[in-house]
Amino acid sequence: MQPYPITAMALCNGMGDSTAAVLAALRAGRSGLGPCPAEFELDAVVGAVPGPLPPLPGSLERVRDTRQTRIAAVALAELQAPLARACARWGADRVGVVLGTSTGGIEASEGAYAHAHAHGGALPSHYDVERSHALDAVLHLARVFGGGLAGPAYVVSTACSSSAKVFASAQRLLAAGLCDAVLVGGVDSLCRLTVRGFAGLEVLSSAPCRPFSRERAGINIGEGAALLLVERTGEGPARLLGVGESSDAYHMTSPHPEGLGARLAMERALQLAGLVAADVDHVNAHGTGTRQNDSMESQAIRAVFAGAPAPAVVATKGYTGHMLGAAGATEVAFVVDAIAGGYLPASVGADPLDEALGVDVVTARREQRTRAALSNSFAFGGSNCSVLVGGPA
Amino acid sequence: MSAPGFSVRGLGFWAPGYPDLAAWQARPDACPEDQSATPKAELLPPMMRRRTSLLTRMAAEVAAQALRAGGLDPTGATLVYGSVYGEIRTTLDLLAALLVAGEPLSPTKFHNSVHNTAAGYVSIATGSRAGNAALSAGRSTLAMGLLECAALVAAGEGDVVLVIAEEPLPEPLAAGRRWGPFAAAFALAAPASSDMPATTCRLEQGPNDKSLAPARPAPAWLADNPCAAALALVDALAAGAPARVALEPHLAAGWHCGLGAGA
Incomplete structure (x- = not known):
């Protein structure tokens, strides 16, 4: 596949409510994990976007004001100028939108369902399943904030690989001539369903997560948005080189034990x-902090890099928690910043390492150039995705 | 703007009272007597099937039909699933369980609530390690699913099956929206990629006006299903004659699928 430049990006998550704040924390090794906001009434460590989140303008016809759309709007507001430039350059109907989300507006539906339960089945007046809950609501927001983006627009929802797989769709849409630019990324909000769901699976850690550490004891849930603009040509800090997708065909929640x-x-x-593997210097691991994931992922990395120099492995969920449908794009953006800045971020929480895993995990920031990096995301249903990003041409 | 072409080598269909494409073609207007019927979904082993929703069973059923009709290798094809609300019935069960403080959520219900649930079960059942995807784009889900598949075919990813499936929306979230369930699947390949019979297709944009062949109206019990545009495409592909089908009939202009000689 032909490479395409990544020309702009915007982030918000537990580390901050702007790209500058998030990347400053990444470069400084400062985690964004903390106690769950009081309104969720959950006893958990999470990565929550620092509040309060600004409400959406009331005039949006097809989108309701939800926690998910507020988070998306924070990142979209930063991209308005690059999106306007892309529309002027390519034509609005040539700019596509492919976003990943795992749960869409479910946080709004939790409140609406509780309201209906207490009020004889009546939903709250501000709630509408099509505009509040549906996965595609965030697309309409992106089109409006982007200045009328009119190209193909869809959501990829494959749980925790959602916003990694959007890069595969974008690369193919560009290669097939269906778009000249694609806004890709992921957005997910904290909600009770995912925190209590992962608690039911007994994989939540009661302390900040420790990917690849011998003391690792599970995951934390995070929220946020990561949006990136991929264009046919242009100037940017990094390039999208290729995206690999596979299925485990093994189990709905447990990864294949050898990481096949x-x-x-x-x-x-x-x-x-x-x-080839020797061209890759750095792997941003899925690195959730469960015993199973980090074990199988280490085996997979060792197998891919057998015969090549061992890559530096960076795990960043100790900064953000597991952002589910927003995790893939967030970690691609972290790789872009590492390439642009010539550094490898510390994997916060990884020290003391689980030496038995046999991979070179970066526990303290290194000043080291990356030619190309793989960013891994794995999901329920055995959905796997690895995004390969390289420096500018 | 037009997209790269592809060929359709086989179809799958299921709705209550219509266990396959032939049943749908025979009397596509009659309202089924038993709206609560579920597909056999024999692709899924019984132990797995009993844990799955109507949506996942419908998706597995039509995927298997289309793979068979198109002569495709189930372990080699890429499957793309499109649905607007996905596993909404299972999600509603979880919303209800959340009201009970301190009660752990069912792990099975939790992993069965993701949009790619059917993709996961079908890949486990067939042993396919090919990539798959699960998409959503409101009433444009069919059109966007076909664009994703056309781009996959153009990228040389081999055979692709698009599965469209939608359950009824449960109350109280539905707030009066009512539609029947159905699923359809389209086995796609590169144009003229084999000697198998196939219909050549091309996606194009244009106004949804009188220049399009009038589609037979969807029966009332399916008309409001947000994936109902797929019914007209199934009908046109099953008929096999050259035609242009509106994939986004809810818009004044949108994507069309051109079939056959004119494609």
Whole structure:
């Protein structure tokens, strides 16, 4: 596949409510994890976007004001100038939108359902399933904030790989001539359903998560948005080289124990980009902090890089928590910043390392150049995705 | 703007009272007597099937039909699933369980609530390690699903099956919106990629006006299903004659699928 430049990006998550704040925290090794906001009435460590989140303008016809759309709006507001430039350059109907979300507006539905339960089935007046809950509501927000983006627009929702897989869709839409620019990314909000759901699976850690540490004890849930603009040509800090997708075909929630699907995804990304493992310096791991994930992912990385120099492995969920449908794009954006800044961020929480995993995990920031990096995301249903990003041409 | 072409090599269909494409073609207007019927979904092993929703069973059923009709290898094809509300029935069960403070959520219900639930179960059942995807784009889900698939075919990813499936929206979230469930699947391949019979298709944009062949109106019990545009595409592909089908009939202009000689 042909590479395409990444020309702009915007982030918000537990580390901050602006791209500048998030990246400053990443460069300084400062975690964004903390106690769950009081309104959720959950006893958990989470990565919550610092509040209060500004409400949406009331005039949006097809989108309601929800926690998810407020988070999306924070990141979209930063991208208005680059999106306007892309529309002027390519034509609004040539700019597509492919966003990942796992749960859409479910946080609004939780409140609406509780209201209906207490009020004889009546939903609150501000709630509408099509505009508040549906996965595609965030697309309408992106089109409006983007200045009338009119190209193909859809949501990819494959749980925790959602906003990694959007890069595969974008690369193919560009290659097929269906778009000249694609706004990609992911948005998910904290909600009771995911925090209590992962608690039911007994994988939540009661302390900040410790990916690849011998003391790791599970995940924290995070929220946020990561949006990136990929264009046919242009100036940018990094390029999208290739995206590998695979299925474990093993279990709905447990990864293949030897990481077979994870390995296939990384190998496919390299193959599509025409690169080999020795061309890759750095892997942003899925690195959730569960015993199972970090074990299988280490095996997969060792298998892909057998015969090549061992890559530096960075795990960033100790900064953000697991942002589910927003995790993939957030971690691609972290890779872009590492490439642009010539550094590798510290994997907060990883020290003391689980040496038995046999991978070179970066526990303290390194000043080291990245030629190309793989960013891994794995999900329920055995959905795996690895995004290969390189420096500018 | 037009998209790269593809060929459709096989179809799958299921709705209550219509267990396959032939049943749908035979009497597509009659309201089924038993709206609560569920598909056999024999692709899924019984132990797995009993844990799945109507949505996942419908998706597995039509995917298997389309793979078979198109002569595709179930372990080699990429499956793309499109649905507006996805596993909404399971999600509603979880919303109800959340009202009970301190009660752990069912792990099975939780992982069955994700939009790619059917993709996960079908890949486990077939042993396919190919990538798959689950999409949503409101009433444009069919059109966007076909664009994703056309781009996959153009990228040389081999055979692709698009599965469209939508359950009824449960109360209280539905607030009076009512529609029947159905699922359809389209087995796609590169144009003229084999000797199998196939219909050549091309996606194009244009006004939804009288220049389009009038589609037979969807039966009342399916008309409001947000994926109902797929019914007209199934009908046109099953008929096999050259035609242009509106994929986004809710818009004044949108994507069309051109079939056959004119494609």
